[in-house]
Each structure stands twice: as structure tokens, then as C-alpha cells.
Amino acid sequence: MKRFWRMFLVVLILSNIHGLVYAQNDSEKTEESNLPYTPVITPNGSTLPWKMENGVKVFHLIAEPIKHEISPGMVINAWGYNGQTPGPTIEAVEGDIVRILVTNQLPEPTAVHWHGVLVPNGMDGVQGLTQKPILPGETFAYEFTLHQHGTQMYHSHGDEMTQMGLGTMGFFIIHPKKSEHKIDRDFAIFLNEWFVEPGTATPNPNIMTDFNIFTFNSRAYPGTAPLVVKKGDRVRIRIGNVGQESHPIHLHGYNFKMVATDGGDIPESAQYPETTGVIFPGETRDIEFVADVPGDWALHCHRRHHPMNAMGHDTPNMIGVNQSGVEEKVRDLVPEYMAMGEKGMHEMTEMNMQGPENTLPMMGGAGPFGSVGMGGMFTILKVRENITTYEDPGWYHHPEGTVAESIDKSQAPQAEVVSYTCPMHPEIYQESPGSCPKCGMTLQAESVSK
Numbered sequence: 001m002k003r004f005w006r007m008f009l010v011v012l013i014l015s016n017i018h019g020l021v022y023a024q025n026d027s028e029k030t031e032e033s034n035l036p037y038t039p040v041i042t043p044n045g046s047t048l049p050w051k052m053e054n055g056v057k058v059f060h061l062i063a064e065p066i067k068h069e070i071s072p073g074m075v076i077n078a079w080g081y082n083g084q085t086p087g088p089t090i091e092a093v094e095g096d097i098v099r100i101l102v103t104n105q106l107p108e109p110t111a112v113h114w115h116g117v118l119v120p121n122g123m124d125g126v127q128g129l130t131q132k133p134i135l136p137g138e139t140f141a142y143e144f145t146l147h148q149h150g151t152q153m154y155h156s157h158g159d160e161m162t163q164m165g166l167g168t169m170g171f172f173i174i175h176p177k178k179s180e181h182k183i184d185r186d187f188a189i190f191l192n193e194w195f196v197e198p199g200t201a202t203p204n205p206n207i208m209t210d211f212n213i214f215t216f217n218s219r220a221y222p223g224t225a226p227l228v229v230k231k232g233d234r235v236r237i238r239i240g241n242v243g244q245e246s247h248p249i250h251l252h253g254y255n256f257k258m259v260a261t262d263g264g265d266i267p268e269s270a271q272y273p274e275t276t277g278v279i280f281p282g283e284t285r286d287i288e289f290v291a292d293v294p295g296d297w298a299l300h301c302h303r304r305h306h307p308m309n310a311m312g313h314d315t316p317n318m319i320g321v322n323q324s325g326v327e328e329k330v331r332d333l334v335p336e337y338m339a340m341g342e343k344g345m346h347e348m349t350e351m352n353m354q355g356p357e358n359t360l361p362m363m364g365g366a367g368p369f370g371s372v373g374m375g376g377m378f379t380i381l382k383v384r385e386n387i388t389t390y391e392d393p394g395w396y397h398h399p400e401g402t403v404a405e406s407i408d409k410s411q412a413p414q415a416e417v418v419s420y421t422c423p424m425h426p427e428i429y430q431e432s433p434g435s436c437p438k439c440g441m442t443l444q445a446e447s448v449s450k
């Protein structure tokens, strides 16, 4: 009996610690330790608190203009919910009756659509079609029973282009009544893209295609929080998108399975291993894997401009162009002129050059081996052995002899020059150096390795 009480005390203390850790993010959250599911973690975000009123779970969303930090050094004028973009994650359980109060503190009418949630038509939140607009200062109540589980979303359905272009979206996650298997770490990442003119702070929602800021939960790397997991944890990552573009999200180090869409669970017989999952606008996808290999593993969008920040997308292509002497000459006219891009953009990541105000460098992030040279839709899955908390554990310490490194020159394969050719006239080639008989350019050595 004594042992029982000791165990009871330990469980009580542990559950309180868990509750306290959670309370740091969210002081209003109630009954945390009694939840019948693993709470979702919204990196850089939070979960919406609720109150039980006569068997109904009551939530309160406030649509409002906010100041939002994309990454240290850049704050934008966004629109969001409860001070955040994406808005706080709504979590509930299949069978719950939910009442969601929506207060409009935006300067124009709005409505909130429960995207993918199966609701009666009048609760669908389409301004003008299924309800009156929520005028500035008004509060509307939505109430419905949850008849499904899965990763759903909510977003503004009034002046969508502007309101969603400025950040009015969030997750609506419905846990199953009974889980098939326990998830140890359950993450939710909302994708979005923005256009913020360098040197300004208000995203331009009229832009259709040429975006310059790409975000996970409205944060760009290096401002994205890492996903910390213990070796052996079963990890779920839920990804949502109500933006303009599709994003192929790629995880390093693992094969995962896509286990659910916004329409429900994918039957096991239809799941297959993959390393990249594409999430189109209007979709959610859940991926799952067991984190059995420790390390710092990149998780990013695989479109090449999407793990990058503003600037550099629109510059002239200078790769391979000899700019020697140009800089000095142009500086007579433009004192701050810099010749760059000749050998690629890496040099930019190491210069720490001062861009326009409130504008992130195109790529950055200091890693344990130098600049990571990334931005935008990029974060790090940190898998660790023997950790006792999910605080950021710092960089991975690689076991001795397991990191790729430079080898002795004498061991490296030697390049052998076979011919010299003109960059402008590939038909010109000879076995010795010289200049092109057609244009006079210095011939370049073409080599193959031995």
C-alpha cells in the first residue's frame, strides 16, 4: 500500500511538472495533465485555451492586426488571431461539442471558415454565402459537434486575398477518441509565403507569384524553432497550407509515411515510404516516423528559393563573370557598389552585409561548422539520446570519425588537363594554352580526373 502511495505521488509530481512546462506557453490552459491525447506542439506558436461550459468546449478567437517577428531583425504588420500568426492551434477530440466565439478587431468585415471540418452549412463561415459578415467590433458564435478526427484548419473567409495574405489562419486539430498507437511528439507546421518589399514592414497581399519570404508557422530560418525529439520517439508532423504555392517538404535522415490527409486517415495499405511530401494550397498532410537515428536533421521546402529569404531572387546572373576591376570603376560613381555573385552567393552569407532596414539576409544561420546558408522554410529536427527535457539541446556532438572532412592532397584523385577551349566558341579546342582565333578570349582548360 505504501508503495502505491509513493507511485501515486511520483505520477502526481510528474504530471504537475508536465503541466507547469506547458503553462509557460499558455497560462490559461486547463486540465492539461488529464488530456486523453499527446498535446500538439506548434513550434513558435501556441495552443488556444478553452473553458468547459455545460459540456461544451468554448474557445475565443480574436481577429486583429498584430506586429509579428518573422525572424530576429524583421517585424511585419500582419493580421492574425489572439496576437499571433498562425493563430493559436485549436485542439479538441472527436465527439466534442465546440463553441468558438470570434471577435473581429480587424478594420474590415471578416468570417472564419473551419476548413475540412464537417459542419452544418450555416456554421461553415463563408461571408455572404452562409452567414452575415462579422463587422468590426462584433462577436459571432459558431457551435458544432465534431464527427471526425484529423488535421484541419481555420482561416478567414472574407476578403481572403488580403486577410489570409496577411496571416489569418491556424490549425484545427481533432484527436481520435481512441488512438491506434501512441504518438510521443506531435508537431504542427503551417506553411505560408509573403511578399515584403525590402526596407518595408507590411506584406503586399496583391502579389500573386513572386514571393520573397517563405515561412514555417510564420517564421523564417534562422527564426524557426527546432523540433526536439528523443531517440525512439514516434513523431508526427502535421503540415498545413492555405497559401498560393505548393511546397515539397523534405526531411533528411529518414523515410517517413504519409498517414493522413485533411480528408482522414490513409489506410496502411496505401502508405508508402518517402522522403518528400508535397502539400498543395488547401491541404494538410500528416507524416509519421520513428526517430531512431540521432543527429541534427534538416527539414525544409525543396523548392530552391523557398529555404531563402528576401533579396537575391531578382539579381542579374553573375556566375562565372569576371568582375575584376569593375568594382573600383563603378565605385567612382556609386561609392557603395559591390561586385558579387561571381562564384555563387555563398560569399554573401559570410559578409554579414547590412541590407535595407527590416530585411533579412538572403541566407544565414550560424551552425557548428560555419554558416548554414539557409533561410525561409527551413528548420532542424534534433534527435537526441539521453535527454530529459525537450529544451533545445544545442548542436549534435558527432561520434569521433563520423563527420565528412578534407583529406590529404596526396590521397585525392588528380585532375588531368586534356584540352583548352573557348567559352564562346566550343568548337575551338587545342592541347596547349592560348587565345581563341575567332574572338581572342583566353582559352579555358577542360579537365577530367584520372
Ligand SMILES: [Cu+2]
Pocket (backbone or CB within 6 Å): 214, 246, 247, 248, 301, 302, 303, 306, 377
Ligand atoms: Cu516551398
